[in-house]
Amino acid sequence: MSRGGPRAHRGRSPRRRRVDAARRAAFDALRAVTAHDGYANLVGPALFAERRLDDRDAAFATELLHGTCRHLGTYDRIIEAAGGRSLSSLQAAIVDVLRLGAHQLLGMRVPSHAAVAATVDLAGAAVGEHTTGLANAITRRIDAHDLDGWLTILxxxxxxxxxxxxxxxxxxxxxxxxxxxxxxxxxxxxxxxNNERPVTALAIRPGLATAAELVGAGATAHPDVPTAAMVTGHPGRFAAVREGRAGVQDPGSQRVALRLAEIEATDGPWLDLCAGPGGKAALLAGLAIDQGTWLLASELQPHRAVLVGQAVRAYAGRHAPLVIAADGTRPAWPDSTFARVMADVPCTGLGALRRRPEARWRRTPDDLDTLVPLQRRLLDSAINAARPGGIVSYVTCSPHRRETVEIVDAVLADRDDVERIGPDVQLWPHRDGTDAMFQALLRRR
Structure with a gap:
């Protein structure tokens, strides 16, 4: 790729501006994130595929989108300082143009002249010719310092x-x-x-694929997680992924599922209480079959239940998993039914900021006031669903104390029919190379 980015166009008539496909796709994806609460890791790949970007342009657009989302709050402060005005005084779309320009100047190896020219052209083509003077002036002021210089000033x-x-x-x-x-x-x-992009990991569907098969097809074995393999490039190049015998899943998510399956428990079916989008359910389904039983995967949102069904689609036969759309706080099953219960509850997602770059700027402490009571109700429901001798795994993709140990401590203080098993587990990207998953294991007395 040239240092000027993909297919830069220069010398265009100001009123007939053309923007290269990668920058325009990154802008449209960023607008979906900032204006419509989209998720960069979902919006980006779908849009870039729809626009038929080649590998070079898709890589450029992905870095531009994800890097901008990751640094969003920082770039907003820089834009305000460079522009001498608050963001609220600017049109929302031009703010996104300036954010992309800031990342090209401060976070990518795009030469200044190319970044400024591309930002002005994008403003004219995507927002309106009347915004080009503003875009030019602010972008040039941003270019007055590198990122370290701006951080020192701010x-x-x-x-x-x-x-x-x-x-x-x-x-x-x-x-x-x-x-x-x-x-x-x-x-x-x-x-x-949290600012480092994670390596893509695959998880096998036990009984349908092996990690050795993935390694033989070009993946790298994970050193600590037997169901995992690390890959580069598009996961769809692996036959096991295309056929539903493996799927993308962080090694931390695999570790908490394996830990639930390995601990001694009574016999009986298994439950995944909050199963969407289906990665843990697919892994647990195969592990349950290995132990001669079956998994019920429940998900509140019907569209996410569809995703769970897709994740487990390769399993068939007498012990095939059952997927339903149901509210875990108002169970569709009798109490004391399941031998193992996975309660991977809705949370702030602070443990997955590597792969959800916009989440850090979207979440607020007020979200905890809604999530914490829900997490407590779901853990209570999970315990009620477990039969005596059964195991409950309480999991969050967050290290926040209010969502983790405080939830478990509060529920245990109110009940005398459950006990903690062993120490809680808190994984970390910087220690373990995984998302920051939390897990507490409880046994129903």
Missing amino acids: SSGLDSRDRLALRTHHPRWIVDALADVLPAEELEAALAA
């Missing part, structure tokens, strides 16, 4: 925690939440790890 007068939040591109409240559960010497490393 850090003036901040306390140490605010400076760390700015330098690592996180809201202050997330920095505080991680500081509450990590040793001080690990805090910056944990925050920095």
